[in-house]
Amino acid sequence: MPLLLAACGTTAPGPEARPAMWLVEDDDTRIYMLGTMHALPRGTDWDAGKVAGAIDAADELVMELSPAELAAAGDVFQKLAPRTAPLAIEARLSGQALARYRALEASGNAFGGETFDDWAVMVLMGQRVAQQAELSPADGVETGLTAQFKAAGKPVGGLETAQAQLMLFETLDAATQRILLTRAAERSDNAVAEVRALTAAWSRGDVAALDKVINEDVDAVPAARKAILTDRNRRWSAWVQKRLEQPGTVLMAVGAGHLVGSDSVPAMLEAEGLKVRRVQ
Template identity: 80%
Template sequence: MSGTVRPSHHWGRRLAAALLPCLLAACGTAEPARQARPAMWLVADDDTKIYMLGAMHALPRGTDWKGGKVAEAVGTADELVMELSPAELAKAGAVFQALAPRTAPLAMEKRLPPQALAGYRALEASGGDFGGDTLDDWAVMVLMGQRVAQNAELDSSDGVETRLTERFKDARKPIGGLETAREQLMLFETLDPKTQRTLLTRSAQKSGDAAKDVGALTAAWGRGDVAALEKVINEDVDAVPAARKAIITDRNRRWSAWVQKRLEQPGTVLMAVGAGHLVGADGVPAMLEADGLKVTRVQ
């Protein structure tokens, strides 16, 4: 792939998964969890139910996660809400192309220490030049994640949001989003240069372990093991506090406020967001509980 990104589902959902320098880990190789039962929570009042499903934006083929309580939530929900609506996802490639270029080229040899540079070059050699010299650090990281996904023959068309979108479109039910494509990309574009460089360096250093990391991540997700999910995610993001605040905590706070506002309207909603947003002390369920709402783990 060249240093630009075509508007497509592939990169948009991959970036949505970039909660962590584990962007690469979210795209590695893993055995399908044939009967995956991902964690899901419910917050409700007298006339409103909001199911919160932890999603994986890309999954190995054959992973069956649509049974259990998820099937019930999908069947009863009046609407689907994801990080990006289908309309915003369609804009994402063009937004990336506008934001990703640097004002002046900078060679990767001047950005990365030897070990990280070796990992970057090995990944680049597996499928062609990234054009990274002309791109911001965060954008290079996104393209690296894409390459790992391509090499592992993973595709976001097998991810949770893609399948849910198909179901809700077929049922003629509305599909909304919590963010715009530009808002989501600006989370990365506006990270300070030191944080961007740290994220890129860690991703390049860890690129050789992507398959192992995603194996742990996908297995924990499939078991609904929130403690293991939190551990896998936190091992990376806790090392980059500025990224954690911008990409996880602050967004979770906004999404928690959205849930509380949505409870004022009757109906049933299925909210599907990256699984990392729903675990830990700064996950959306924990934030809602801290505000006095009853949150029930239903799967």
């Protein structure tokens, strides 16, 4: 769940995407749950089909972060990321992991990772990979949804603050952070291909492929899975249940990884006896 940080003019049509979306409802409330990608290839057509209907029908949009919190995320990162004392990357990584880290760093400006916590170095690596995969936050689902809802005069809110979201990483124990950094470095030589494969699975609405890629990766680090996925999904499913007490239609747009798997938001809602159905 790293936070991935247009030119004017006419562009050719981009790739078509039909991401998975679910609906939970009662007599007077409908909550659409759309799995998002925070960054996408330029011009991706993701907001047609049933998603277009959900956008039109929704009275409000709720994302992981509100626009104001998303705008503040960079400053929060700069506040939380620095170490109390620098630590050379060579003291954290060795062998293949170090070599691949250096190769990724050499593809652009230096990360300055010596001054940052392990989790923050991993975030910087994720941003570089997204750039190399030609994915842009400006073309991500959240950016597009925000523009559409603001243009329609509909409210846009968030489930978390930027501070709370980044503190999920900041408060991971040192051993877990090191494992995450090491795994990211070891896999960085194939990371662009993996990100593109993940984006393609999302575009197809291929829930089984998303589940396999996302959950197999995070399952290898249980402490990270609990903090970054399971605990948040539990809070968000509680939010959905509470929101069902108010009438209206809501579009809830969160990272696709939160909507697939055995401890996803839809699965948790179904475990509470609610009927959740996939509508795209």
